[in-house]
Amino acid sequence: MNTIEAFEKDIELQSNFLKSFKTQKKLSSNQQKNTLFSGSGDSLVSAMLAESFSNGMVKFMDPLDLFKNKHLIKSKHVYFVSISGNTITNIMVAKIAKKNYCYYLKTSKSACSSLGYDHFT
Numbered sequence: 001m002n003t004i005e006a007f008e009k010d011i012e013l014q015s016n017f018l019k020s021f022k023t024q025k026k027l028s029s030n031q032q033k034n035t036l037f038s039g040s041g042d043s044l045v046s047a048m049l050a051e052s053f054s055n056g057m058v059k060f061m062d063p064l065d066l067f068k069n070k071h072l073i074k075s076k077h078v079y080f081v082s083i084s085g086n087t088i089t090n091i092m093v094a095k096i097a098k099k100n101y102c103y104y105l106k107t108s109k110s111a112c113s114s115l116g117y118d119h120f121t
Contacts (some may be wrong), residue, residue: 036073
């Protein structure tokens with residue numbers, strides 16, 4: 001498959017996904033103040049977008065920063081964004097955050113994710 005065909009197929013898949021997409025319930029302002037989004041690489045960019053779209057109400061952090069500063073996740077709702085589902089730092093921090101409230105947003109179709117499920121607490 002050449003590059004153009006790959007792009008066309010990707011666009012078609014996105015169009016099909018949009019037909020089944022359902023918006024989620026928006027977090028309240030109070031919930032947003034206690035929410036962190038975290039991810040590495042492209043997933044960190046998605047976490048940054050979450051902060052931007054919330055007008056700075058939610059915050060984003062690199063999972064390595066959260067791992068080194070465990071106190072930052074205390075009493076926070078942490079959403080981990082991952083394309084592969086196998087980011088080692090995400091997994092380490094998720095285990096720590098699981099003691100609090102931890103949500104995992106898996107954006108990959110890979111069934112081989114080390115984090116396992118699309119959502120856990």
